[in-house]
Amino acid sequence: MLILPNMRKVLVGLLLVVGSVALTVPQPAWAQVQAIVDIEGRRVDINLPVRRVLLGEGRLLHLVAAVVGENPLDHVAAWRDDLIEADPASYRQYLEVFPDLENLPRFSGQEDSLLDPESAIALDADAVLLNVDARPAMEDAGLEEKLAAVGIPLLYIDFRHDPARNTEPTIRLLGRLFDQEKRAAEIVAFRKREIDRVTKTVDAHDPERPRVFIERVGGYTDDCCLSFGDGNFGKFVELAGGENIAKSAIPSTFGQVNPELVIAADPAHVVVTSAEWEAYVPGGRWIPLGPDADINKARNKLEWYLTRPAYTGTRAGRERKFHGIWHQFYNSPFDFIAIQRLAKWFHPTLFTDLDPDETFRNFHDRFLPVSYRSGYWVSLVDE
Template structure:
C-alpha cells in the first residue's frame, strides 16, 4: 500500500509539471457560442475547419505568427470574395493553395466525408449558415462523428456579436489575452468617433448605403439597422434605408433613392473578378488601383436611381471595401465614414493610419492602401 502511495504521488508530481497546454489538450471545455448553444470542445483546439474562408480575418488576428497552423480545411469563398486579400496571404503562405476546400452548407455542397477525414477538433460556422445547417441536419451529423460546431457572427449583428465571437475564438485557441487586446483596440478606435460626435452633436447627413453596387444589374441592395447601416449611424449619419429595410439586408427601389435625395452615397465593393468577370463593381481592397476604382464609381452614379440626386451633384460619393461587413475590422470603416460625413470635425483622424496599425499589431500581411475611394479624391 505504501508503495502504491509513492507511485501515485510521483505521478501527480509529474502531472503538475506538465505544460498547461498539454494538460488542457487532454481535457475538454464547454463554450457558449453566439447563438447561446453550449458546446463541448477539446481545447485548445489544434485542428479547425473554417465554415467560411474569410474567417481567416479573425483567425489571423489571434494566430498572427502562423494564421494557418490550426486550419485543416476551409470554405472556398476567400479567393472569390476578396481576390486581392487572398493574393496577399497566398504570397506569404503558398501552402494555402492546396488547403482542402469545401462548398457551402447553403448550397448543399459541404462534404461530410472529407470533413471527417480531416479529423478537426471543431468547425466554426457563421450564423447566416444556421438555417441551411438545420435543414440538412449537418450539426447533428457532425456531432455523431465527434465534430463539434460553434457559431460566430461578424455580419448579421456585428455590433452585438463581434466581441463575444472574438472571445469565443480566443478561448478555443487558448488566446484569451490576445482576443482581449484586439477587443480593446477595436473599442478604442470606435470611441475616437463616438465620443467626439457626442460632444459636438452635429447635424446628421442622409446617407444612401448601397451594398455590392454593380455586382448585378439590379439597384439597389442596402442595409437596414445593422452592419453598414449601423456603421453609418455610429459614424454620425442617418441611414436612408433604416426605416425601409426591417432586418440587416434588403433592397431600396430606385424611386425611393431619388425621392429621399441623400446628402451622401456610399457603395461597397471588392475585387470580384472571379465572381463577375469584368463587372461594374468597384474593386476597392488591398492595393487597389484608385483611378480605376474612381472611374467605376462615377459610372455607377449614372444609373437611373441616382438621377438628379444631391450627393451625385456635389460629388459626395464614395466606395468602401465590402469585406468590412463580414470581419472584426468594422472600426476602420466607421472612422473613414465619419471623415466623409463630418470632414471638419474629423480632419485630424487618419483611418489609413488606423488600418496600418491594425496590420502592424494584429495581422501577418503588410498593409497596402486601396480600401476606399471618393469622387473628390485627387488623381
C-alpha cells in the same frame, strides 16, 4: 439533404493531391473538455485548446491570423473558397507570405451551405466554424446532431448580420478556442478604442446627420437598389454620424429599396460597397477595392454610379459625394475601420485628426502577419 456540390469527392481528391494534409497531431496534454457558448447561445462541450478548425467562412482567415499571432495555416484544416473568389486581393496578399495556402484543402458554397460530417472527419478537424446564416439549413438537415455524434463540435460565429453585437464575442470565442484569450482581449480593446474615437466625438458635438444611401454589392448585379437596414453597414452609418435612409424601408439586415425612395430621400452621400469580383461578374461594374488596389481605376469605375437613375437630382449627385468602400468590411473583424472612414466622409471638419489608413496600418503591425497595403476605399470628393 443538400450538401455542397460533390463536396466529399472534392475534399478527398484534394487530400490525395497534397499528400495527406490532415495531420494526426495528438491533442496537447493539458487539453480538457470545457463548455463554450457560441454566438447563437448554444452550449458546446469542446476539447480546448483546439489544434485545427474547419472554416465554413474563408474570410475568417483574417481573424484566425490576428488571434493566433503566428502562421494561421497551422490552425486550419480546410476552408471555404469565398476569400479566393470574393476577395482575391487579400488571398494574394496572404499567399505571398504563406505559399502553402494554395494547397490548403478547400470547398465551394454560399454562406448558407451545408457541411457533411464525413468531410469534417476526413480533414481531422477539431471543430467547425460556420456563419450564423448556415444554421437553419444545418438544423433542417439534422447536421448539428450528426457532427456532435462523431465528436466534432460545431460553433456559429457572426460578423455579418449584427456586427455591433456579435463581433466582440466572436473574437473572444476564437481566443478561447486557441488559448489566446489575452491576445483576443487586446484585439477587442483596440477595436473598441477606435470606434469610441468616432462615437464619443459624434455624441459630444451632436452634428447634423447627413442622409446616406449605402448601395450594397455595387457591380455584383445590375439590380438597384440593394442596401442595408439597421444592421451591418446600415449600423456603421449611424455610428459614424449619418442617417441611413434605407433603415425604415428594410426591416432586416439586408434588403432592396426602389429607386423612387432613394430619389425622394435625397441622400447627401452615396457609399458603394464593392470589391474585385472578376470571378463572379467578369468585366462588371464592380469597383476593385482591397489591398494594393489601383485607386485611379477604382475612381474611374465609381464615376459610373453617378449615372444611375436612382441618384438623379440628388444632393449627392450634384455635389459628387460618391464614395466606394471595400465590401469585405461587412464580413470581417475590421468594421471599426469602415466606421472611421465613413465618419471622415460625413464630417470632414469634425474628424480632421482621424486617419483610418493609419489605424488600419497600426492594427496590421500589431496583430496581423501581413503588411498593410492601402486601397480599401475611394471617393469622388477631394479631401
